[in-house]
Amino acid sequence: MILSTQILSLIYSFFYGIFFFSMLEVNYKILYNGKFIYRIMISFLFVIFISLLYFIILMKINNGILHVYFFLVFFTGYMLSFVIYSKINCKRR
DSSP states (O other): OOHHHHHHHHHHHHHHHHHHHHHHHHHHHHHTTSOHHHHHHHHHHHHHHHHHHHHHHHHHHHTTOOOHHHHHHHHHHHHHHHHHHHHHHHHHO
16 A cells, blocks of 8 residues: 555544544433433444444545554544543533
8 A cells, every 4th residue: 555545544544533532422412312212223323324434435545445553543533532522521610
């Protein structure tokens, strides 16, 4: 794989980790306002949608080639968002 394609995939994975965290927070707020069957359906659809969106865009970038470091960068973006959100949320209280 070409270096520029790998860098683009890493940047995409990082920002998708941030996007994933924000969508998970929205999903969390929606889940606790409905009935049990709606919670299950929303959770299932959320997982399917988020996974498919990641792989579809990754298919456009690098023909769907996955490496472990893509997931590590994805997790780094998620954790960075979590830390920033926690600090902002602590300051509000």
